[in-house]
Amino acid sequence: MNAKVSKSLQNRLNQKLLDKGLRPTKQRSCVYDVLLQKKDHPTADEVLIRVRKKLPSISLATVYNCLETLVDCSLVKQVNMDRSPSRYCPNLTPHAHFRCSQSGRIYDLNLREEEINLLKEFLPSGFNAEHFDLTFSGSATLS
């Protein structure tokens, strides 16, 4: 993520916050930036550690608040796998996740519209899906 892209996404954040009557704060900006810098689906604890390099006195409660705000603004997705701590992902395109059991790493699997339509065909009539959640787990070699 280079500075230019990051900058324009920060502008998007400020716009969304404005739309909702929320204030653009350095905490919110920094949390968002951390998610954009390294898209490895960090947990709140991991976000805290990274943000503190810029804002040493930020609290965990604020990190949770900021993450919730970013999710409410539809800038970040909350990713839950089994019962492990929530992770956060700034990839807004429809995608599935793959978790490598060996390394614990989580990969985005971007889905084409064609594939999403296939998924929706799994639904019998009478079922209208607004969201879906698709997670694979296994072993990833290379990448």
Place this chain on the structure above:
Amino acid sequence: MNAKVSKSLQNRLNQKLLDKGLRPTKQRSCVYDVLLQKKDHPTADEVLIRVRKKLPSISLATVYNCLETLVDCSLVKQVNMDRSPSRYCPNLTPHAHFRCSQSGRIYDLNLREEEINLLKEFLPSGFNAEHFDLTFSGSATLS
């Protein structure tokens, strides 16, 4: 679930327990029976309430223990959605889930082998999936 089917599945439970050197207890049998009687994906709390009709003095810890044992024996699947309490499902065939946002009800969507193969085609080379988790949410009319 009629008595005959339930009986044969109980035999399956006893066999699996035996295979693992575990004891068939009335608590395990009753927890399993509760899951077979009403396949509505109850939480541990809900299982506790139902089991207590037969075994009034069973504890929540035991319900958790029994559920874990059943999962370890591959007789029950643990179903996690977002960050809500785990639910338990005795449907062993590969299936997805649909959660109705209105009612909170959870439906099994059984998948044909053909559909599962489609899912696996979502994976780029280098990714080998052992498991997948597919959950839809939206509104279900009828059913």
Place this chain on the structure above:
DNA sequence: GTTGTAATTGGAATTATTCTAAATTGAGAA
């Protein structure tokens, strides 16, 4: 500068689940 509201903060509370240590159970040995 004062005011007013939103945001941040540290710590307490909540909640699902797991852990611990003591009591109970029950299948097999004596």
Place this chain on the structure above:
DNA sequence: TTCTCAATTTAGAATAATTCCAATTACAAC
């Protein structure tokens, strides 16, 4: 039949992620 003893159950404490709360801080508008 009684004894033995490991597995199981149990109540309650502990844990861990997250949310809540009340007090402080920040800062834009007046």
